[in-house]
Amino acid sequence: MHIYSRAYPASSKAWLFPPDFSVDDYRKVQARLGLQRTIIVQPVTYGFDNRCTLDSVAAFGPGARAVVTVPTDVADSELDRLWQSGARGLRYHQMRGSLTEWSDVPVMAERIRGTGWHLQIQFDGLEFLDHEALIARLPCTVVIDHMGRYARPLAVEHPAVQSLLRLAVRDNVYVKLSGAYHIAHASGPEYRDVAPIAQALVRQGTGRLLWGSDWPHPTETAETMPDDADLLDLLLAWAPDPAVRQAILSDNPARLYGFG
Template structure:
Protein backbone atom coordinates (compact mmCIF):
# COMPACT_ATOMS: atom_id res chain seq x y z
CA UNK A 1 0.00 0.00 0.00
CA UNK A 2 1.10 3.56 -0.54
CA UNK A 3 2.06 5.53 2.53
CA UNK A 4 0.76 8.84 1.19
CA UNK A 5 -1.91 9.61 3.78
CA UNK A 6 -1.60 12.88 5.72
CA UNK A 7 0.54 12.60 8.83
CA UNK A 8 2.15 14.81 11.37
CA UNK A 9 5.05 17.11 10.67
CA UNK A 10 8.38 15.94 12.09
CA UNK A 11 9.96 17.60 15.09
CA UNK A 12 13.32 17.59 13.33
CA UNK A 13 13.92 20.69 11.26
CA UNK A 14 15.86 19.58 8.23
CA UNK A 15 18.91 21.48 6.96
CA UNK A 16 19.03 22.92 3.45
CA UNK A 17 19.53 20.25 0.82
CA UNK A 18 18.20 17.45 3.03
CA UNK A 19 18.02 14.17 1.11
CA UNK A 20 16.06 10.95 1.40
CA UNK A 21 18.61 8.47 0.04
CA UNK A 22 16.37 5.41 -0.06
CA UNK A 23 12.85 5.29 -1.44
CA UNK A 24 11.03 3.50 -4.24
CA UNK A 25 8.45 4.22 -6.91
CA UNK A 26 6.00 1.49 -7.97
CA UNK A 27 3.81 1.53 -11.04
CA UNK A 28 1.98 -1.53 -12.34
CA UNK A 29 2.31 -0.18 -15.88
CA UNK A 30 5.88 -1.52 -15.78
CA UNK A 31 6.37 -5.31 -15.92
CA UNK A 32 7.53 -7.18 -12.85
CA UNK A 33 10.58 -9.42 -12.82
CA UNK A 34 10.02 -13.15 -13.21
CA UNK A 35 11.58 -13.53 -9.75
CA UNK A 36 9.40 -10.88 -8.12
CA UNK A 37 7.38 -11.85 -5.05
CA UNK A 38 6.31 -8.38 -3.88
CA UNK A 39 3.72 -6.59 -6.02
CA UNK A 40 2.93 -3.28 -4.27
CA UNK A 41 0.14 -0.91 -5.10
CA UNK A 42 1.13 2.05 -7.22
CA UNK A 43 3.15 4.65 -5.32
CA UNK A 44 3.81 7.58 -7.60
CA UNK A 45 6.09 10.59 -7.77
CA UNK A 46 3.09 12.76 -6.87
CA UNK A 47 2.40 10.58 -3.82
CA UNK A 48 6.00 10.92 -2.72
CA UNK A 49 6.07 14.69 -3.23
CA UNK A 50 3.48 14.98 -0.42
CA UNK A 51 5.71 13.01 1.94
CA UNK A 52 8.77 14.96 0.85
CA UNK A 53 7.07 18.31 1.49
CA UNK A 54 5.81 17.21 4.90
CA UNK A 55 9.27 16.09 5.97
CA UNK A 56 11.06 19.18 4.63
CA UNK A 57 13.25 17.28 2.16
CA UNK A 58 14.64 18.75 -1.05
CA UNK A 59 16.51 15.83 -2.62
CA UNK A 60 15.68 12.22 -3.34
CA UNK A 61 17.41 9.00 -4.35
CA UNK A 62 15.09 6.51 -6.03
CA UNK A 63 16.34 2.97 -5.51
CA UNK A 64 15.45 0.30 -8.06
CA UNK A 65 12.99 -2.10 -6.36
CA UNK A 66 13.69 -5.81 -6.57
CA UNK A 67 10.18 -6.09 -8.07
CA UNK A 68 11.44 -4.82 -11.45
CA UNK A 69 14.69 -6.76 -11.68
CA UNK A 70 16.96 -5.36 -14.39
CA UNK A 71 14.22 -3.19 -15.93
CA UNK A 72 15.04 0.28 -14.57
CA UNK A 73 12.47 2.23 -16.58
CA UNK A 74 10.10 2.95 -13.69
CA UNK A 75 12.95 4.27 -11.55
CA UNK A 76 14.60 6.37 -14.28
CA UNK A 77 11.31 7.73 -15.61
CA UNK A 78 10.56 8.86 -12.05
CA UNK A 79 13.95 10.56 -11.75
CA UNK A 80 13.21 12.41 -14.99
CA UNK A 81 9.83 13.48 -13.63
CA UNK A 82 11.41 14.96 -10.48
CA UNK A 83 14.38 16.53 -12.24
CA UNK A 84 17.72 17.74 -10.92
CA UNK A 85 16.95 17.05 -7.26
CA UNK A 86 16.65 13.31 -7.90
CA UNK A 87 19.21 10.55 -8.41
CA UNK A 88 18.87 6.80 -8.92
CA UNK A 89 20.41 3.52 -7.87
CA UNK A 90 19.86 0.97 -10.64
CA UNK A 91 20.22 -2.79 -11.03
CA UNK A 92 22.24 -4.03 -14.00
CA UNK A 93 23.48 -7.39 -15.29
CA UNK A 94 27.25 -8.01 -15.45
CA UNK A 95 27.06 -7.84 -19.24
CA UNK A 96 26.03 -4.17 -19.14
CA UNK A 97 28.18 -2.20 -21.56
CA UNK A 98 30.20 0.89 -20.80
CA UNK A 99 27.94 2.90 -23.10
CA UNK A 100 24.87 1.66 -21.25
CA UNK A 101 26.45 2.64 -17.92
CA UNK A 102 27.12 6.09 -19.37
CA UNK A 103 23.47 6.35 -20.41
CA UNK A 104 22.40 5.40 -16.90
CA UNK A 105 24.75 8.05 -15.48
CA UNK A 106 23.35 10.72 -17.77
CA UNK A 107 19.87 9.72 -16.59
CA UNK A 108 20.84 10.40 -12.97
CA UNK A 109 22.02 6.98 -11.78
CA UNK A 110 24.95 6.99 -9.38
CA UNK A 111 24.84 3.53 -7.81
CA UNK A 112 24.50 -0.13 -8.81
CA UNK A 113 22.29 -2.15 -6.51
CA UNK A 114 22.99 -5.67 -5.26
CA UNK A 115 19.93 -6.82 -3.31
CA UNK A 116 21.05 -10.25 -2.18
CA UNK A 117 17.77 -11.38 -0.64
CA UNK A 118 14.49 -12.90 -1.76
CA UNK A 119 13.64 -12.06 -5.37
CA UNK A 120 17.19 -11.03 -6.27
CA UNK A 121 18.35 -11.05 -9.88
CA UNK A 122 21.99 -10.33 -8.91
CA UNK A 123 24.75 -12.65 -7.73
CA UNK A 124 27.47 -12.24 -5.12
CA UNK A 125 30.10 -13.43 -7.61
CA UNK A 126 29.37 -10.38 -9.78
CA UNK A 127 30.04 -7.91 -6.96
CA UNK A 128 33.87 -7.87 -7.20
CA UNK A 129 33.68 -7.94 -11.01
CA UNK A 130 31.49 -4.82 -11.14
CA UNK A 131 33.49 -3.15 -8.36
CA UNK A 132 36.59 -3.45 -10.53
CA UNK A 133 34.73 -2.05 -13.52
CA UNK A 134 33.71 1.10 -11.63
CA UNK A 135 37.03 1.57 -9.82
CA UNK A 136 38.04 5.23 -9.89
CA UNK A 137 34.67 6.50 -11.13
CA UNK A 138 31.81 8.28 -9.41
CA UNK A 139 29.76 5.08 -9.31
CA UNK A 140 29.21 3.08 -6.14
CA UNK A 141 27.85 -0.34 -5.26
CA UNK A 142 24.85 -0.49 -2.93
CA UNK A 143 24.54 -3.82 -1.15
CA UNK A 144 21.70 -5.30 0.90
CA UNK A 145 21.74 -8.75 2.44
CA UNK A 146 20.75 -10.58 5.60
CA UNK A 147 22.90 -8.86 8.21
CA UNK A 148 23.34 -12.06 10.18
CA UNK A 149 25.60 -13.08 7.27
CA UNK A 150 27.83 -10.02 7.70
CA UNK A 151 30.84 -11.98 8.99
CA UNK A 152 30.62 -14.20 5.90
CA UNK A 153 30.89 -11.24 3.52
CA UNK A 154 33.09 -8.82 5.46
CA UNK A 155 36.33 -9.85 3.75
CA UNK A 156 34.80 -9.56 0.27
CA UNK A 157 33.44 -6.09 0.99
CA UNK A 158 36.80 -5.03 2.46
CA UNK A 159 38.54 -5.92 -0.79
CA UNK A 160 36.21 -3.97 -3.08
CA UNK A 161 38.15 -1.16 -4.87
CA UNK A 162 35.20 1.24 -5.07
CA UNK A 163 32.75 3.13 -2.90
CA UNK A 164 30.25 0.83 -1.17
CA UNK A 165 26.92 1.66 0.47
CA UNK A 166 25.43 -0.72 3.05
CA UNK A 167 21.64 -0.66 3.25
CA UNK A 168 19.47 -0.44 6.36
CA UNK A 169 22.17 -0.54 9.06
CA UNK A 170 22.98 -4.09 8.03
CA UNK A 171 19.36 -5.26 7.63
CA UNK A 172 19.47 -7.68 10.56
CA UNK A 173 16.47 -9.99 10.82
CA UNK A 174 16.09 -9.12 14.51
CA UNK A 175 17.59 -6.71 17.05
CA UNK A 176 21.12 -7.68 18.03
CA UNK A 177 23.37 -6.50 20.86
CA UNK A 178 26.40 -4.42 19.95
CA UNK A 179 28.62 -7.31 21.04
CA UNK A 180 27.15 -9.67 18.45
CA UNK A 181 29.73 -10.74 15.82
CA UNK A 182 27.47 -9.58 12.98
CA UNK A 183 27.24 -6.08 14.47
CA UNK A 184 30.96 -5.91 15.16
CA UNK A 185 31.47 -6.86 11.52
CA UNK A 186 29.21 -4.00 10.38
CA UNK A 187 31.07 -1.51 12.56
CA UNK A 188 34.46 -2.62 11.24
CA UNK A 189 33.16 -2.35 7.69
CA UNK A 190 31.65 1.09 8.34
CA UNK A 191 35.03 2.33 9.60
CA UNK A 192 36.55 1.84 6.14
CA UNK A 193 36.98 5.10 4.26
CA UNK A 194 35.18 3.84 1.14
CA UNK A 195 32.04 2.62 2.94
CA UNK A 196 28.80 4.49 3.60
CA UNK A 197 25.93 3.13 5.72
CA UNK A 198 22.26 4.06 5.48
CA UNK A 199 20.52 4.81 8.78
CA UNK A 200 17.26 3.39 7.48
CA UNK A 201 14.94 0.41 7.67
CA UNK A 202 14.62 0.32 11.46
CA UNK A 203 11.31 -1.51 11.11
CA UNK A 204 13.01 -4.32 9.17
CA UNK A 205 15.10 -5.04 12.26
CA UNK A 206 12.76 -4.23 15.18
CA UNK A 207 9.51 -5.44 13.64
CA UNK A 208 6.38 -3.69 14.87
CA UNK A 209 8.15 -1.80 17.66
CA UNK A 210 7.63 1.71 16.30
CA UNK A 211 7.59 4.56 16.51
CA UNK A 212 10.79 4.62 18.57
CA UNK A 213 12.32 1.26 17.52
CA UNK A 214 14.38 1.46 20.68
CA UNK A 215 16.01 -1.94 20.10
CA UNK A 216 17.67 -0.53 16.96
CA UNK A 217 19.05 2.58 18.69
CA UNK A 218 22.27 0.96 20.02
CA UNK A 219 23.38 0.00 16.50
CA UNK A 220 22.51 3.40 15.05
CA UNK A 221 24.18 5.25 17.92
CA UNK A 222 27.30 3.10 17.62
CA UNK A 223 27.55 3.98 13.93
CA UNK A 224 27.14 7.69 14.72
CA UNK A 225 29.72 7.52 17.53
CA UNK A 226 32.18 5.95 15.11
CA UNK A 227 31.87 8.91 12.71
CA UNK A 228 29.19 10.69 10.71
CA UNK A 229 31.13 11.58 7.55
CA UNK A 230 29.78 8.55 5.65
CA UNK A 231 26.31 8.02 7.11
CA UNK A 232 23.09 8.62 5.17
CA UNK A 233 19.38 8.68 6.01
CA UNK A 234 16.56 7.10 4.05
CA UNK A 235 12.83 6.66 4.59
CA UNK A 236 12.41 3.42 2.60
CA UNK A 237 9.01 4.80 1.52
CA UNK A 238 6.43 3.44 0.66
CA UNK A 239 7.18 0.50 3.01
CA UNK A 240 5.41 -2.19 0.94
CA UNK A 241 6.49 -5.02 3.23
CA UNK A 242 4.55 -3.56 6.15
CA UNK A 243 0.93 -4.32 7.01
CA UNK A 244 -1.43 -1.38 7.50
CA UNK A 245 -1.41 -1.68 11.29
CA UNK A 246 2.41 -1.56 11.39
CA UNK A 247 2.89 1.09 8.69
CA UNK A 248 5.47 3.60 9.94
CA UNK A 249 4.92 7.34 9.73
CA UNK A 250 7.83 8.83 7.80
CA UNK A 251 7.96 11.74 10.26
CA UNK A 252 8.68 9.23 13.03
CA UNK A 253 11.44 7.68 10.94
CA UNK A 254 13.05 11.08 10.35
CA UNK A 255 12.73 11.99 14.02
CA UNK A 256 14.74 8.91 14.98
CA UNK A 257 17.77 11.02 14.07
CA UNK A 258 17.03 13.30 17.04
CA UNK A 259 17.94 10.43 19.35
CA UNK A 260 20.48 8.70 17.17
CA UNK A 261 22.42 11.83 16.17
CA UNK A 262 21.54 14.60 18.66
CA UNK A 263 24.24 16.97 17.41
CA UNK A 264 22.88 19.30 14.68
CA UNK A 265 26.22 19.15 12.88
CA UNK A 266 25.96 15.38 12.68
CA UNK A 267 22.47 15.63 11.22
CA UNK A 268 23.70 18.22 8.72
CA UNK A 269 26.29 15.70 7.54
CA UNK A 270 23.87 12.77 7.42
CA UNK A 271 20.98 14.56 5.74
CA UNK A 272 22.74 17.03 3.44
CA UNK A 273 26.52 17.03 3.15
CA UNK A 274 27.13 13.30 2.70
CA UNK A 275 24.41 12.66 0.09
CA UNK A 276 25.42 15.80 -1.84
CA UNK A 277 28.94 14.38 -2.11
CA UNK A 278 28.04 10.76 -2.80
CA UNK A 279 25.26 11.36 -5.32
CA UNK A 280 26.88 14.46 -6.80
CA UNK A 281 24.11 16.92 -6.26
CA UNK A 282 24.99 20.45 -7.24
CA UNK A 283 25.36 22.62 -4.15
Protein backbone atom coordinates in the same frame (compact mmCIF):
# COMPACT_ATOMS: atom_id res chain seq x y z
CA MET B 1 12.80 5.44 -1.49
CA HIS B 2 11.05 3.56 -4.28
CA ILE B 3 8.45 4.22 -6.95
CA TYR B 4 6.02 1.48 -8.01
CA SER B 5 3.73 1.39 -11.01
CA ARG B 6 1.85 -1.47 -12.61
CA ALA B 7 2.54 0.21 -15.95
CA TYR B 8 5.98 -1.46 -15.84
CA PRO B 9 6.44 -5.25 -16.04
CA ALA B 10 7.62 -7.20 -13.02
CA SER B 11 10.65 -9.48 -13.22
CA SER B 12 10.33 -13.24 -13.46
CA LYS B 13 11.51 -13.60 -9.83
CA ALA B 14 9.34 -10.87 -8.33
CA TRP B 15 7.30 -11.75 -5.28
CA LEU B 16 6.43 -8.31 -3.89
CA PHE B 17 3.73 -6.47 -5.84
CA PRO B 18 2.79 -3.25 -4.02
CA PRO B 19 0.04 -0.97 -5.27
CA ASP B 20 1.10 2.05 -7.30
CA PHE B 21 3.10 4.69 -5.43
CA SER B 22 3.81 7.62 -7.70
CA VAL B 23 6.04 10.65 -7.97
CA ASP B 24 3.10 12.83 -6.97
CA ASP B 25 2.53 10.65 -3.90
CA TYR B 26 6.11 11.13 -2.79
CA ARG B 27 6.03 14.87 -3.44
CA LYS B 28 3.42 15.03 -0.67
CA VAL B 29 5.87 13.26 1.67
CA GLN B 30 8.60 15.71 0.66
CA ALA B 31 6.34 18.69 1.33
CA ARG B 32 5.32 17.35 4.72
CA LEU B 33 8.87 16.59 5.87
CA GLY B 34 10.68 19.44 4.15
CA LEU B 35 12.77 17.17 1.92
CA GLN B 36 14.18 18.69 -1.26
CA ARG B 37 16.23 15.87 -2.79
CA THR B 38 15.51 12.19 -3.27
CA ILE B 39 17.32 8.99 -4.17
CA ILE B 40 15.08 6.54 -6.04
CA VAL B 41 16.24 2.97 -5.57
CA GLN B 42 15.35 0.35 -8.15
CA PRO B 43 12.83 -2.03 -6.54
CA VAL B 44 13.69 -5.71 -6.74
CA THR B 45 10.21 -6.13 -8.25
CA TYR B 46 11.44 -4.80 -11.61
CA GLY B 47 14.72 -6.69 -11.85
CA PHE B 48 17.00 -5.24 -14.53
CA ASP B 49 14.26 -3.07 -16.08
CA ASN B 50 15.08 0.38 -14.66
CA ARG B 51 12.48 2.33 -16.63
CA CYS B 52 10.13 3.02 -13.71
CA THR B 53 13.01 4.36 -11.61
CA LEU B 54 14.59 6.46 -14.37
CA ASP B 55 11.28 7.85 -15.60
CA SER B 56 10.63 8.94 -12.02
CA VAL B 57 14.03 10.64 -11.79
CA ALA B 58 13.18 12.57 -14.93
CA ALA B 59 9.83 13.60 -13.44
CA PHE B 60 11.46 14.87 -10.24
CA GLY B 61 14.16 16.76 -12.13
CA PRO B 62 17.64 17.77 -10.93
CA GLY B 63 16.85 17.09 -7.27
CA ALA B 64 16.70 13.32 -7.88
CA ARG B 65 19.26 10.56 -8.40
CA ALA B 66 18.87 6.81 -8.91
CA VAL B 67 20.34 3.53 -7.77
CA VAL B 68 19.76 0.98 -10.54
CA THR B 69 20.22 -2.75 -11.08
CA VAL B 70 22.20 -4.10 -14.04
CA PRO B 71 23.60 -7.44 -15.21
CA THR B 72 27.36 -7.94 -15.25
CA ASP B 73 27.42 -7.91 -19.05
CA VAL B 74 25.95 -4.41 -19.19
CA ALA B 75 27.70 -2.39 -21.91
CA ASP B 76 29.84 0.61 -21.03
CA SER B 77 27.59 2.68 -23.27
CA GLU B 78 24.57 1.63 -21.20
CA LEU B 79 26.34 2.60 -17.98
CA ASP B 80 27.06 5.98 -19.56
CA ARG B 81 23.38 6.35 -20.50
CA LEU B 82 22.30 5.44 -16.97
CA TRP B 83 24.73 7.99 -15.53
CA GLN B 84 23.39 10.70 -17.82
CA SER B 85 19.88 9.75 -16.66
CA GLY B 86 20.81 10.40 -13.03
CA ALA B 87 21.96 6.98 -11.82
CA ARG B 88 24.89 6.98 -9.40
CA GLY B 89 24.71 3.56 -7.76
CA LEU B 90 24.33 -0.10 -8.71
CA ARG B 91 22.08 -2.09 -6.40
CA TYR B 92 22.86 -5.59 -5.11
CA HIS B 93 19.84 -6.78 -3.16
CA GLN B 94 21.09 -10.21 -2.13
CA MET B 95 17.79 -11.45 -0.81
CA ARG B 96 14.58 -13.05 -2.05
CA GLY B 97 13.54 -12.03 -5.56
CA SER B 98 16.89 -10.70 -6.70
CA LEU B 99 18.42 -11.33 -10.12
CA THR B 100 21.95 -10.64 -8.83
CA GLU B 101 24.49 -12.98 -7.21
CA TRP B 102 27.32 -12.37 -4.77
CA SER B 103 29.74 -13.31 -7.53
CA ASP B 104 28.50 -10.26 -9.49
CA VAL B 105 29.65 -7.84 -6.80
CA PRO B 106 33.46 -7.96 -7.26
CA VAL B 107 33.02 -8.03 -11.05
CA MET B 108 31.08 -4.79 -11.10
CA ALA B 109 33.23 -3.25 -8.37
CA GLU B 110 36.23 -3.66 -10.63
CA ARG B 111 34.36 -2.18 -13.58
CA ILE B 112 33.47 1.00 -11.68
CA ARG B 113 36.84 1.38 -9.93
CA GLY B 114 37.96 5.01 -10.02
CA THR B 115 34.58 6.36 -11.19
CA GLY B 116 31.79 8.21 -9.41
CA TRP B 117 29.66 5.07 -9.31
CA HIS B 118 29.10 3.12 -6.11
CA LEU B 119 27.68 -0.28 -5.18
CA GLN B 120 24.71 -0.46 -2.80
CA ILE B 121 24.47 -3.80 -1.01
CA GLN B 122 21.61 -5.24 1.02
CA PHE B 123 21.59 -8.69 2.57
CA ASP B 124 20.62 -10.49 5.77
CA GLY B 125 22.93 -8.93 8.34
CA LEU B 126 23.26 -12.22 10.20
CA GLU B 127 25.51 -13.18 7.25
CA PHE B 128 27.96 -10.30 7.77
CA LEU B 129 30.83 -12.53 8.83
CA ASP B 130 30.39 -14.55 5.63
CA HIS B 131 30.75 -11.47 3.41
CA GLU B 132 32.90 -9.01 5.39
CA ALA B 133 36.16 -9.99 3.70
CA LEU B 134 34.66 -9.65 0.22
CA ILE B 135 33.18 -6.21 0.98
CA ALA B 136 36.45 -5.05 2.54
CA ARG B 137 38.33 -5.91 -0.67
CA LEU B 138 36.03 -4.02 -3.05
CA PRO B 139 37.97 -1.31 -4.93
CA CYS B 140 35.08 1.17 -5.10
CA THR B 141 32.66 3.11 -2.94
CA VAL B 142 30.15 0.85 -1.16
CA VAL B 143 26.85 1.69 0.56
CA ILE B 144 25.56 -0.80 3.13
CA ASP B 145 21.79 -0.63 3.34
CA HIS B 146 19.50 -0.44 6.39
CA MET B 147 22.18 -0.52 9.14
CA GLY B 148 22.95 -4.07 8.06
CA ARG B 149 19.33 -5.24 7.90
CA TYR B 150 19.68 -7.79 10.67
CA ALA B 151 16.77 -10.20 10.82
CA ARG B 152 16.30 -9.42 14.51
CA PRO B 153 17.61 -6.93 17.07
CA LEU B 154 21.21 -7.63 18.08
CA ALA B 155 23.46 -6.25 20.79
CA VAL B 156 26.31 -4.06 19.59
CA GLU B 157 28.69 -6.72 20.90
CA HIS B 158 27.27 -9.36 18.55
CA PRO B 159 29.89 -10.50 15.99
CA ALA B 160 27.63 -9.54 13.07
CA VAL B 161 27.30 -5.97 14.37
CA GLN B 162 31.01 -5.75 15.06
CA SER B 163 31.54 -6.79 11.43
CA LEU B 164 29.39 -3.87 10.26
CA LEU B 165 31.29 -1.47 12.52
CA ARG B 166 34.63 -2.67 11.16
CA LEU B 167 33.46 -2.09 7.60
CA ALA B 168 31.94 1.29 8.45
CA VAL B 169 35.31 2.79 9.43
CA ARG B 170 36.72 2.11 5.97
CA ASP B 171 37.04 5.30 3.94
CA ASN B 172 35.11 3.84 0.98
CA VAL B 173 32.10 2.54 2.94
CA TYR B 174 28.87 4.42 3.66
CA VAL B 175 26.04 3.10 5.86
CA LYS B 176 22.36 4.03 5.67
CA LEU B 177 20.58 4.79 8.93
CA SER B 178 17.31 3.43 7.60
CA GLY B 179 14.99 0.45 7.67
CA ALA B 180 14.70 0.27 11.46
CA TYR B 181 11.48 -1.73 11.10
CA HIS B 182 13.31 -4.46 9.18
CA ILE B 183 15.35 -5.13 12.33
CA ALA B 184 13.02 -4.24 15.21
CA HIS B 185 9.80 -5.14 13.37
CA ALA B 186 6.55 -4.07 15.10
CA SER B 187 8.21 -1.90 17.76
CA GLY B 188 7.72 1.55 16.25
CA PRO B 189 7.74 4.41 16.36
CA GLU B 190 10.79 4.43 18.66
CA TYR B 191 12.38 1.14 17.52
CA ARG B 192 14.43 1.21 20.71
CA ASP B 193 16.09 -2.13 19.96
CA VAL B 194 17.77 -0.56 16.92
CA ALA B 195 19.08 2.55 18.69
CA PRO B 196 22.28 0.94 20.06
CA ILE B 197 23.44 0.00 16.55
CA ALA B 198 22.60 3.42 15.11
CA GLN B 199 24.24 5.22 18.01
CA ALA B 200 27.36 3.05 17.73
CA LEU B 201 27.66 4.02 14.06
CA VAL B 202 27.27 7.71 14.95
CA ARG B 203 29.89 7.50 17.70
CA GLN B 204 32.31 5.85 15.33
CA GLY B 205 32.12 8.68 12.80
CA THR B 206 29.47 10.47 10.78
CA GLY B 207 31.26 11.44 7.56
CA ARG B 208 29.75 8.54 5.63
CA LEU B 209 26.35 8.00 7.23
CA LEU B 210 23.14 8.55 5.26
CA TRP B 211 19.44 8.70 6.12
CA GLY B 212 16.62 7.17 4.10
CA SER B 213 12.91 6.66 4.63
CA ASP B 214 12.50 3.48 2.53
CA TRP B 215 9.11 4.91 1.51
CA PRO B 216 6.57 3.48 0.64
CA HIS B 217 7.59 0.65 3.02
CA PRO B 218 6.31 -2.15 0.76
CA THR B 219 7.12 -4.96 3.19
CA GLU B 220 4.97 -3.48 5.95
CA THR B 221 1.33 -4.15 6.79
CA ALA B 222 -1.33 -1.70 7.94
CA GLU B 223 -0.48 -2.66 11.53
CA THR B 224 3.27 -2.06 11.20
CA MET B 225 3.31 0.80 8.66
CA PRO B 226 5.58 3.57 10.00
CA ASP B 227 4.92 7.29 9.84
CA ASP B 228 7.66 8.92 7.77
CA ALA B 229 7.85 11.85 10.19
CA ASP B 230 8.57 9.39 13.01
CA LEU B 231 11.35 7.80 10.95
CA LEU B 232 12.96 11.21 10.45
CA ASP B 233 12.58 11.99 14.15
CA LEU B 234 14.61 8.89 15.02
CA LEU B 235 17.69 10.96 14.19
CA LEU B 236 16.94 13.20 17.17
CA ALA B 237 17.73 10.26 19.45
CA TRP B 238 20.39 8.64 17.31
CA ALA B 239 22.30 11.84 16.45
CA PRO B 240 21.44 14.62 18.93
CA ASP B 241 24.08 17.02 17.55
CA PRO B 242 22.51 19.29 14.87
CA ALA B 243 25.79 19.41 12.93
CA VAL B 244 25.84 15.62 12.78
CA ARG B 245 22.28 15.54 11.49
CA GLN B 246 23.21 18.13 8.87
CA ALA B 247 25.99 15.81 7.67
CA ILE B 248 23.74 12.74 7.58
CA LEU B 249 20.75 14.43 5.94
CA SER B 250 22.47 16.76 3.50
CA ASP B 251 26.27 16.99 3.31
CA ASN B 252 27.10 13.29 2.99
CA PRO B 253 24.43 12.44 0.40
CA ALA B 254 25.29 15.59 -1.60
CA ARG B 255 28.87 14.33 -1.88
CA LEU B 256 27.97 10.70 -2.62
CA TYR B 257 25.23 11.34 -5.17
CA GLY B 258 26.80 14.38 -6.81
CA PHE B 259 24.41 17.17 -5.88
CA GLY B 260 25.85 20.63 -6.37
